[in-house]
Amino acid sequence: MSRPASTRKPRASSQARIAVILAAARELLAEQGMANLSIYTVAERAGIPPSSVYHFFASVPALLEGLTADVHAAFRASLLEAVDHAALRSWHDLSRLIEQRMLAIYAADAAARQLILAQHGLAEVTQADHQHDLELGRLMRALFDRHFPLPQLPTDIDVFSLAMSLGDRVYARSVQLHGEITPRLAEEGMRVFDAYLGLYLPAALPKRATPLT
Numbered sequence: 695m696s697r698p699a700s701t702r703k704p705r706a707s708s709q710a711r712i713a714v715i716l717a718a719a720r721e722l723l724a725e726q727g728m729a730n731l732s733i734y735t736v737a738e739r740a741g742i743p744p745s746s747v748y749h750f751f752a753s754v755p756a757l758l759e760g761l762t763a764d765v766h767a768a769f770r771a772s773l774l775e776a777v778d779h780a781a782l783r784s785w786h787d788l789s790r791l792i793e794q795r796m797l798a799i800y801a802a803d804a805a806a807r808q809l810i811l812a813q814h815g816l817a818e819v820t821q822a823d824h825q826h827d828l829e830l831g832r833l834m835r836a837l838f839d840r841h842f843p844l845p846q847l848p849t850d851i852d853v854f855s856l857a858m859s860l861g862d863r864v865y866a867r868s869v870q871l872h873g874e875i876t877p878r879l880a881e882e883g884m885r886v887f888d889a890y891l892g893l894y895l896p897a898a899l900p901k902r903a904t905p906l907t
Contacts, residue, residue, distance in 0.1 A: 708750070712750055723804060728808060762809050768799050772792070777905075782841055789888050792834065792837070797875060797884075809823070810862065827859060828855050832855075838854070857887050861884065
């Protein structure tokens, strides 16, 4: 069982140590997958005592939860990047831009593919991913609304979070079959994302004259 999350921000020295630990775990995931990941292998790769890793992460699942949060921070940053409003002809352009940014993160980060797209069966990681997806869904909705006035959307489901999860299912299938997201299945994942949003967003949704601030 992982330790309860603290609401206090770690000191700078602790943040630096956490960053070293997560970087070591990311390298090991990229090289060896999850099967050989342990607190001891991470400590060895990071060049620190195992007790230092245990101080921040009580178990491998807790460490992977931390790495999942780190991966999602990159996704979150991609949704906060500037968008050229003038270049958007329709909401489909924004949809594709978002997915291309996320695909670039998957392509560059093997840990992201291992944690989010691979079939690892770790309930703690899956639950952490789900919670982060809800946050990303809210950010994505705000980004769309910034550029396009959204119609009334369901209140019992998060349309944007679900669209992202459906696209990820296609990317996961690609990783399972090919060990990577192939260009062909990347395109299919984007089509799934776009098609699901199209159930709720009119094709002719007008663009705002200027983006919301």
